[in-house]
Structures are given as C-alpha cells and as structure tokens.
Amino acid sequence: MAELNGRTILVTGGGSGIGRATARAAHEAGASVIVTDIDEEAGAAVADEVSGRFMVQDVTDEDRWQEVMQSCPVLHGLVNNAGIGITRPLLETTLEEWRLQQSVNVEGVFLGVKHAIPVIRDSGGGSIVNLSSVAGLVGNSVGLSCYSATKGAVRLFTKSAALESARSGWNVRVNSVHPGIIDTPIWDKLAASGNTVINDPRASSDPVERASARVPGGRPGLPEDVARTIIFLLSEASSYMTGSELVVDHGMTAGV
Numbered sequence: 001m002a003e004l005n006g007r008t009i010l011v012t013g014g015g016s017g018i019g020r021a022t023a024r025a026a027h028e029a030g031a032s033v034i035v036t037d038i039d040e041e042a043g044a045a046v047a048d049e050v051s052g053r054f055m056v057q058d059v060t061d062e063d064r065w066q067e068v069m070q071s072c073p074v075l076h077g078l079v080n081n082a083g084i085g086i087t088r089p090l091l092e093t094t095l096e097e098w099r100l101q102q103s104v105n106v107e108g109v110f111l112g113v114k115h116a117i118p119v120i121r122d123s124g125g126g127s128i129v130n131l132s133s134v135a136g137l138v139g140n141s142v143g144l145s146c147y148s149a150t151k152g153a154v155r156l157f158t159k160s161a162a163l164e165s166a167r168s169g170w171n172v173r174v175n176s177v178h179p180g181i182i183d184t185p186i187w188d189k190l191a192a193s194g195n196t197v198i199n200d201p202r203a204s205s206d207p208v209e210r211a212s213a214r215v216p217g218g219r220p221g222l223p224e225d226v227a228r229t230i231i232f233l234l235s236e237a238s239s240y241m242t243g244s245e246l247v248v249d250h251g252m253t254a255g256v
C-alpha cells in the first residue's frame, strides 16, 4: 500500500461503501483521517474505527464546507466521494430529482474542490480525488440518465480544475476515479429510489447481481478495489498524474 505517512486526508460520505473503505485504507497507509457524512451515526463509527475525526456535513451546504475547512489546520488530500443516485425512466424523472442529484454529485464536488484547494495549497500541496463513475464515461439505458449526467460533469470538471491548478502553481493535483459495479449499499438505495426500466423477468431481484451481469466475468467489485486506486492517487506514487481518470470496472467499458 502506498504511503500516506504524515498526511491529513478528508473523505466525504465516509460512513459507507467506498468512502468507508477509503477511510480505512488511508488510516492503514499512515494518514490522519477526517471523515464527514450527512449520516452522523455511520460516519462517527468509521471515524472511531480509524482513530480519526468526524464532522457531520452535507456536501451541498457551502457554509458547512467553509466551517469544515476552517477546522483543518492542515490538509493534504480530499476525496469527494459523497454521492447519490435515483433510478427512474427519463420521461418519469422530475426536475426535483434531476436537481437533487446535480446538487449532491456535482455541486458537492465543486464546493469541495473550491474550498479545499486553498487549504491544501497552504499545507504544501496535495491531491484531490473526485468520484465519477463508468456512468460518466458511457451512456446508460437503465434509468440512470440523470445520474450519468452528474458523473460526466464530474469527469470534465476534474480535468479543468486540474489544469487551472497546475497553471496556477498551487501544487494541488486533481484526478477522477470511475468505478464500475461495486458492491455497496448504494445499490439498495438505487433500487429503493423508484422504478427501474428493467422489466426482464429473468433478471435477478438483487440489484448488485443484476447490474453485475454487465461486467465481464460477471462479478461486482469490492469497495476496497476502488479504495486502493484512490490511495494511489492521493499518494506521491502518482505525483505526475493530474487531470487523469482511472477506471476500476473489471473491463466493463473496455469494449464489446
């Protein structure tokens, strides 16, 4: 595991799934970890586990971003991980559902990058990792059009922020990670969020199993598979990488 000794890393949405695995991996790599989440109980439990600090945070709230950043004397890494998805056929999706996903997945990432860059720069530099998705690389036909739009936005926002940072000499790298089908609670939340457009009676009723049918080899990834990639991007092992995208999908988007 790449070394993060002496580094302070903040993970949003760190109470569950990929965020939790990232907080654990960062702790194992020697980092001081700050976990934030809108879910106080889950986030605090993870922070406890990694001997870190917990702050309750809704990533869509700019005032709270300022408070969180002011409470960080130093910061070397930010993982903009918090995200949501709503499964709904396009023609049934409401503007409120579109806006909610934009607000958490896009505005949350924008606010994180905007408010963390000065703190990371003044701490001597570091790395920001934004969670996009394979849904930010290729289109989606299973009721995730609006989610896809948010993840596509994260991809290009990441590249532009990386360029601006590099040209400005801030010494803050910005990269995106694109997981495929990863076995986390998000799939139950997606399934619970509403109608899917999958009407195939042969399809599994388990949402992760159903989605994994699209993965070469048919198995979902583990949150730790993504966490390892995030740790690499946070660490000096990736010091010449910025504006890059790393895909963790077991070949799902590699071709036909």
Ligand SMILES: NC(=O)c1ccc[n+]([C@@H]2O[C@H](COP(=O)([O-])OP(=O)(O)OC[C@H]3O[C@@H](n4cnc5c(N)ncnc54)[C@H](O)[C@@H]3O)[C@@H](O)[C@H]2O)c1
Residues within 6 Å of the ligand: 012, 013, 014, 015, 016, 017, 018, 019, 036, 037, 038, 039, 042, 057, 058, 059, 060, 081, 082, 083, 084, 085, 104, 131, 132, 133, 134, 178, 179, 180, 181, 182, 183, 184, 185, 186, 187, 189
């Ligand atoms: N699991 C996958 O298959 C998969 C695939 C591609 C991308 N992703 C992305 O990875 C990230 C993590 O997903 P996960 O699968 O671990 O999901 P998850 O649902 O297990 O965890 C998401 C966490 O974010 C928190 N959260 C939600 N809204 C928030 C808000 N407004 N402010 C702060 N915290 C909030 C939740 O409380 C939860 O702890 C998301 O951005 C997701 O879109 C996941």
